[in-house]
Amino acid sequence: MRIGYARVSSAGQKLDVQLGRLADCDRIFHEKASGATAKDRSELQKALDFVRDEDVFVVTKLDRLARSVIDLAGIVQRLQGKNVDLVVLDQGIDTTTLYGRVQFNILAAIGEFERELIKERSMEGREKALARGVKFGAKPKLTKKETIDLIRDFEAPGCSKTEIAEHYGISRSSVYRLYAENREKSV
Structure with missing residues (x-):
């Protein structure tokens, strides 16, 4: 059985493209939630609980599944413990092969590195804005x-x-x- 999982980060984003790519799956779990941690995503947890021996867990992109190597490794370990393969359509990852497992680990590490760079750049931008006198937070209600x-x-x-x-x-x-x-x- 092919089990699909789709995720977008915010309410303004749409799942349509991912759901279209996962149309050949027997069951699809989807949600609108941050990918920062896997534990806070109820539909992902339901999907991981649902999969059974020899199922295939399908996502369109690796970052839809998780953003950190630790979360990805935990998810893959959980899938492997249930004898479930992982397929990532856009990156051509298929953990049933040695090449697919190596590719998965490389892309997971790059994804985490990219996320850390974004956090670092955001912090630098915030510090520069504070130095220029930009005030963050709500505007005062009273003059x-x-x-x-x-x-x-x-x-x-x-x-x-x-x-x-x-x-x-x-x-x-x-x-x-x-x-x-x-x-x-x-x-």
Whole structure:
């Protein structure tokens, strides 16, 4: 029996091409989930549980299966333990042959190397942006003037913190946090 597995990383991506390539499989498992770790993908786990002796597990590309050598090795070991072969269509990998196993290991190592390079470049870009003064995270909900007004309202007798929060469209805990962070600045 041929068991297919397809995965895309985000909701905006489509599975159509992969599903088309896996059309000759007897059963296809598919999901929209990050490939960072194999353990967090429920459909992959179901597919690995489903396969039986002498089945063939089919994916279109190796990176659809996993992104790290450790995850790939674990998946292949699990498949081998069940006497299940792995076929990766786009890379021509077939673990029933010695050449296919060697090719699998080389491509897995390259895939992990590529992922580490992407992480490294992303971190460098983030550090450069921080050095240029780029601020990450959510934009402040209140302007400087609104923050000064909030502090004035906070200190006014008889003004409830819940009313202040509702007036500025923020939570009560944000009222207290903003007051604590900015009270010296407004004096």
